[in-house]
Amino acid sequence: MLKVDKVQKSYKKNGLFSSERQIILKNVSLECRSRECLGIIGESGSGKSTLGRLMLGIEKPDCGTVLIDGMNVEDRRVRLGNISAVFQDYKSSINPFFTVEEAILEPLKIQNKSKKENIDKITTLLNQVGLPSSYRNKYSHELSGGEIQRVCIARAISTEPKCILLDEAISSLDVSVQIQVLELLKDLKRIYNMSYVFITHDIQAAAYICDRVIIFKDGQIEEIVEIEHLKDVKSVYARKLLKSLITF
Amino acid sequence: MKNILEVKNLMVWDIVSGKKIIQNSSFDLKAGSCLAIVGESGSGKSVTCRAIMRLNSTSLQQSGDIIFKGENINQLSTKELRKKRGKNLCMILQNGMTAFDPSCVVGVHLRETLAEHFDWSKNEAEVRMKSAMESVMLINPTEIMNKYPHQLSGGMLQRIMIALAIVLEPDIIIADEPTTALDTISQFEVVDQFINLRERIGCSMIFISHDLGVVRKIADEVLVMKDGKIIESGNTEKIFSGAKHEYTKYLVSTRMALSNNFKRIMGEGQ
Numbered sequence: 129m130l131k132v133d134k135v136q137k138s139y140k141k142n143g144l145f146s147s148e149r150q151i152i153l154k155n156v157s158l159e160c161r162s163r164e165c166l167g168i169i170g171e172s173g174s175g176k177s178t179l180g181r182l183m184l185g186i187e188k189p190d191c192g193t194v195l196i197d198g199m200n201v202e203d204r205r206v207r208l209g210n211i212s213a214v215f216q217d218y219k220s221s222i223n224p225f226f227t228v229e230e231a232i233l234e235p236l237k238i239q240n241k242s243k244k245e246n247i248d249k250i251t252t253l254l255n256q257v258g259l260p261s262s263y264r265n266k267y268s269h270e271l272s273g274g275e276i277q278r279v280c281i282a283r284a285i286s287t288e289p290k291c292i293l294l295d296e297a298i299s300s301l302d303v304s305v306q307i308q309v310l311e312l313l314k315d316l317k318r319i320y321n322m323s324y325v326f327i328t329h330d331i332q333a334a335a336y337i338c339d340r341v342i343i344f345k346d347g348q349i350e351e352i353v354e355i356e357h358l359k360d361v362k363s364v365y366a367r368k369l370l371k372s373l374i375t376f
Numbered sequence: 377m378k379n380i381l382e383v384k385n386l387m388v389w390d391i392v393s394g395k396k397i398i399q400n401s402s403f404d405l406k407a408g409s410c411l412a413i414v415g416e417s418g419s420g421k422s423v424t425c426r427a428i429m430r431l432n433s434t435s436l437q438q439s440g441d442i443i444f445k446g447e448n449i450n451q452l453s454t455k456e457l458r459k460k461r462g463k464n465l466c467m468i469l470q471n472g473m474t475a476f477d478p479s480c481v482v483g484v485h486l487r488e489t490l491a492e493h494f495d496w497s498k499n500e501a502e503v504r505m506k507s508a509m510e511s512v513m514l515i516n517p518t519e520i521m522n523k524y525p526h527q528l529s530g531g532m533l534q535r536i537m538i539a540l541a542i543v544l545e546p547d548i549i550i551a552d553e554p555t556t557a558l559d560t561i562s563q564f565e566v567v568d569q570f571i572n573l574r575e576r577i578g579c580s581m582i583f584i585s586h587d588l589g590v591v592r593k594i595a596d597e598v599l600v601m602k603d604g605k606i607i608e609s610g611n612t613e614k615i616f617s618g619a620k621h622e623y624t625k626y627l628v629s630t631r632m633a634l635s636n637n638f639k640r641i642m643g644e645g646q
Contacts, residue, residue, distance in 0.1 A: 171559045172530065273417065302416040302586050304630040329559035332638045359642045370642075372564035376589040376635040 129323060130160040130183065130211075130291050135192035137178055152178045153189075153347045160291065165317065165324040167334035167355075169369070170344035179344070180295045180327050184213055196290065209239060212284035216296035218276040222268040228254075229264040232283045239287065253282040256319070257312060274305035278312065285316060291323045298333060310336050331373055343369065380580050381405040381428070381548060386440035388420075388427050388604075397423050397436065398604045405548065410574060410581040412595035412612070414588060414627065420604040421584045425550050428582075429467055430457055445547070463493045466546035470553040472533025476525040482533075483521030486540055493544065508539040511576075512569050531562030538569050542577065549573070550582045555590055563590070570594060588631045592616060600624045 137153040140146060152175045160166045170176040181187045183194055185201035199206040212235070215221055222231045229250055236246045251261045257278040268276055277297065284292050294313075298306045314337060317324065328334050334341050335355060343350040343366045351363045361367060381404065388398040398420050405411050413421045426432045428442055430450075442450040444464070449457060461467075469475040476485055490501040509517035512535045525533060534554055541549055551570065555563045567590055574581060585591050591598060591612070598615045600608040600623065608621045619625045 171561060303588065303634065304416060304627055307630045307633050331560060332634050335638045335641050336634060355641060369560060372561050373638075374564060374567065374587075374589040374593055375638065376592060376631050 129162040129197060130325070131195045132156060132158045132179070132183060133193050133195065135179075135182060135189040135194065137175075137182060137187070137189050151347060153182070156192075156347070156349060158342060158349065158352070160323050160325055162290070163317075163321055163323055164340065165326060165338045167338035167341035168325065168327045168344055169329065169331055169334055169341055171329060174344050175347040176327050176344050177295055180213075180293055180325070183325060184211060184293055209235070209287035210289050211291045211293065212287065212289045213293045213295065214277070214280045214284050214297040216299055218273050218280060218300070219268075221280050222276065224268060227265050227267055228271075228279050231268070231279060232286055235283060235287050249286065253286055256285070256316065257282045258308075273301050274309065277301060277309055281309075281312065281316070285320060285322075288320060289322060291325065293325045293327070295327045296329070297326075299328060299330060306333060313337060331369065332375070378407050379404040380407040380445060382441070382443040383424075383428065384441040384443070386424065386427060386438065386442065388423055388432065388436055388438045391435055391437050396604060398427065398438075401601075401604075401606050403599055403606065403609065405580050405582060406597075408578055408580055409596045410583055410594055411597050411599065412583045412585060412591040413599045413601060414584075414586060414591055415601035416586060416627075419601040421601055422552055423604075424601070425467070425552055425582060425584060429461060429465055429550065430454070431467070462489060462544055462546070464547050466541045466544055466549050468534070468537045468541065468549060468551040468554050471557055472528075472530055472537060473525055475537065476533060478525055481522050481524055482528070482536060486521065486536070489540060490543065504543050505539065508542040509536065511542065511572075512536075512539045513565065514539065529562070531558050531566060534558065534562070534566050535569060538566070538573055542573060545577050546579055548580045548582065550584075552584045553586070554583075555585065555587065567593060588616070588627065589635070600627070 135153055135156045138149040138151045141148045141150040156179060168176050168179065182189050185194065185207050188202060194201045196206055196210055201207055201211070232250055232253060233246055250264055254261050254263060259275065259278055271279065298309050301309065310333065313324065326334060326338055335358065338355055340352065340354050341358070342352050345365050351361055351366050353361055361370065384402050386398055386401045387396065389396045401424065413424065415421050423432060427438045432438065440450065441448050449460065476482060486505055487501060490496065490505065506517040509520065514520055514532065514535055520528065555566050558566060571594060583591065583595055595612050597610065598612050599606055600621065602623050608615065608619065608624050615624060616628055619628055
């Protein structure tokens with residue numbers, strides 16, 4: 129469904145006037161199937177977030193294409209309502225002058241639906257993410273990290289997208305809250321039949337929710353593995369990654 | 377074992393709103409042991425540690441006794457306490473990027489700190505710093521010292537702070553979420569360095585974390601905090617295997633849920 133085909137990306141190195149370029153992604157191809165949860169695991173600096181931004185279409189690749197159902201994501205109309213995102217930094221994800229209601233309405237407004245219909249929908253959405261509907265008039269600074277992340281998820285599912293990209297969405301939450309959010313994501317997936325692209329450095333969280341994981345290193349795919357076969361990974365790097373895990 | 381640090385009836389409150397952040401907390405740190413403080417965000421772990429170092433912002437007031445080697449450091453003047461910071465009590469922070477001065481190379485920061493506490497010549501300080509950096513697996517120490525913080529990765533900066541602690545040989549190291557901002561591999565390496573550090577200089581340690589996996593690996597004793605209160609404390613294994621308080625049980629069970637699923641996939645414990 130979401131297809132990344134031979135994508136390459138580089139950024140300018142050493143300031144504005146330098147011609148030197150640092151290659152972030154080298155010839156990456158992958159596919160996220162319909163109703164699948166695909167994990168992308170990598171260290172910091174491996175280029176996984178850049179890949180995420182390309183998949184969302186908010187940055188253009190140097191070469192290669194990203195397609196949703198065969199259409200290029202660079203086109204705004206293709207993206208609209210089809211792909212959503214939830215980011216790590218929950219403090220900066222919501223406009224501080226917006227109430228919870230306004231924040232969730234933001235993507236719905238663009239879709240030209242009637243206002244009445246939208247307002248009704250907010251109550252359902254808030255209940256689905258486990259928040260009382262009295263939260264609709266609160267501002268983001270009044271909420272805890274886990275609650276803001278739930279609002280972000282509510283905003284992401286409001287347009288009933290085909291795919292949600294979660295870029296380290298749970299990494300800055302407490303472990304006890306992480307579990308709650310992961311459970312919520314599992315439930316929502318059942319209701320909405322969406323795909324997830326779950327970008328993280330936390331293998332245990334990825335193992336909790338993903339069907340298939342991609343191990344990413346230095347801008348390249350090191351290995352793709354079904355989650356049940358995670359223990360049979362072959363590459364040296366993937367083995368090292370699993371070995372250095374601190375379990376409980 | 378003798379207590380190196382005793383905290384008695386520590387209270388921290390906000391002067392403006394009068395809100396109590398830490399309520400009457402008392403605990404001891406035994407010489408040579410590692411005490412972990414766990415709890416969710418907003419439970420007052422960091423404030424407790426900053427209260428010991430007296431690094432809280434000026435809008436927070438504190439009272440109570442903090443007895444370090446028989447001396448009440450809560451009564452000391454700011455100037456006297458400053459001599460103790462670094463040499464006796466060393467703090468390692470969560471985010472290396474903000475802990476170092478971004479406007480100068482890392483080496484300047486290190487040299488400044490060492491010059492404050494020791495009368496070593498410039499050369500001697502450098503030699504000691506280099507050997508410490510090599511011992512925490514930082515190859516090319518000279519090159520690293522001439523780099524700015526933004527040129528180094530989070531894991532490297534964290535290890536530089538540990539190297540500095542090795543040279544300073546403090547009595548107590550306070551580590552405030554030192555591994556939270558790191559990815560899996562660097563986290564593993566940094567935790568290993570912490571264990572080595574304790575073995576080498578035999579210091580006591582206060583380790584704040586919300587990751588119970590790391591805590592279980594490193595700590596001898598655990599304090600569980602919730603809403604500014606200490607709700608349970610004791611030996612690490614005892615807390616994790618037979619927690620008495622509901623909240624501790626809840627924390628342990630959520631962490632177990634994550635781990636057990638992973639272990640099942642990996643085919644462990646079969």
